[in-house]
Amino acid sequence: MGELLNIALPKGRLGDQVYRLLERVGYDCRSIYEDNRRLVFENPAAGVRYLLVKPGDVTIYVEHGAADVGIVGKDILEDARPDVYELLDLGLGRCRMAVAAKRGYVEDTGRTLRVATKFENIAKRYYAGLNRDIEVIRLGGSIELAPLLGLSDVIVDIVESGSTIRENDLAVLTEFMEISARFIANKSAFKFKNGVITEMTKKLNGVIGG
Numbered sequence: 186m187g188e189l190l191n192i193a194l195p196k197g198r199l200g201d202q203v204y205r206l207l208e209r210v211g212y213d214c215r216s217i218y219e220d221n222r223r224l225v226f227e228n229p230a231a232g233v234r235y236l237l238v239k240p241g242d243v244t245i246y247v248e249h250g251a252a253d254v255g256i257v258g259k260d261i262l263e264d265a266r267p268d269v270y271e272l273l274d275l276g277l278g279r280c281r282m283a284v285a286a287k288r289g290y291v292e293d294t295g296r297t298l299r300v301a302t303k304f305e306n307i308a309k310r311y312y313a314g315l316n317r318d319i320e321v322i323r324l325g326g327s328i329e330l331a332p333l334l335g336l337s338d339v340i341v342d343i344v345e346s347g348s349t350i351r352e353n354d355l356a357v358l359t360e361f362m363e364i365s366a367r368f369i370a371n372k373s374a375f376k377f378k379n380g381v382i383t384e385m386t387k388k389l390n391g392v393i394g395g
């Protein structure tokens with residue numbers, strides 16, 4: 186058995202869908218569910234080693250080569266724009282990036298817009314494209330609270346079902362980016378471990394959308 190392929194996987198919400206997808210294509214990762222404090226799981230029969238990391242850290246592991254491949258949301262990829270290959274759209278974790286504000290909000294175009302978000306670069310690029318001056322208020326979560334408390338005018342955040350927006354008396358102003366999970370690879374690993382990475386890509390490609 187040669188060297189294992191290191192795969193960075195997100196913990197949490199997206200993780201659960203990703204582990205099931207991997208199992209469907211023959212990369213058993215049931216052990217991940219069994220011992221939930223371990224962060225490294227090996228499956229020598231499949232030739233892989235899973236590394237469980239925060240969703241926002243997957244790109245860091247892959248870009249630096251600590252992981253050969255990884256699975257990460259397009260939101261995180263777009264915000265960080267790491268120097269990696271994006272090999273596949275896995276169609277999981279579908280949602281949209283949106284601008285939202287308090288219901289009835291009317292923008293004062295004469296003032297700098299205060300934007301609360303976890304996605305600072307996405308927000309800056311979006312408003313730069315509109316030639317709109319903004320001040321970014323970077324938060325780690327519960328973004329929907331910011332307009333309610335007057336901390337920001339609008340938010341740039343993920344919307345899926347829309348219930349977080351609705352239950353907090355906000356309204357979506359625009360949705361400007363489709364998001365789903367992507368299979369990514371480190372550039373040099375893609376060259377030197379091309380056989381195994383290509384095999385995994387083909388297997389994943391065979392079941393997505395199906």
Ligand SMILES: Nc1ncnc2c1ncn2[C@@H]1O[C@H](COP(=O)(O)OP(=O)(O)OP(=O)(O)O)[C@@H](O)[C@H]1O
Pocket residue numbers: 195196197198199239240241257258259260261278279280326343344345346364365366
């Ligand atoms: N409501 C949602 N519906 C569908 N996909 C989502 C939703 N929220 C997030 N995602 C996708 O899942 C990924 C992981 O989101 P998750 O909420 O598990 O972690 P996080 O909030 O980014 O990280 P942390 O662990 O730091 O809270 C996101 O990057 C995004 O691509």
Ligand SMILES: O=P(O)(O)OC[C@H]1O[C@H](OP(=O)(O)OP(=O)(O)O)[C@H](O)[C@@H]1O
Pocket residue numbers: 325326327328329342343344345346347348349350
């Ligand atoms: O449209 P919905 O189906 O309601 O989903 C959208 C919510 O999901 C995500 O939050 P998450 O649960 O990850 O919490 P956090 O970002 O506040 O940590 C996102 O930041 C929204 O708040």
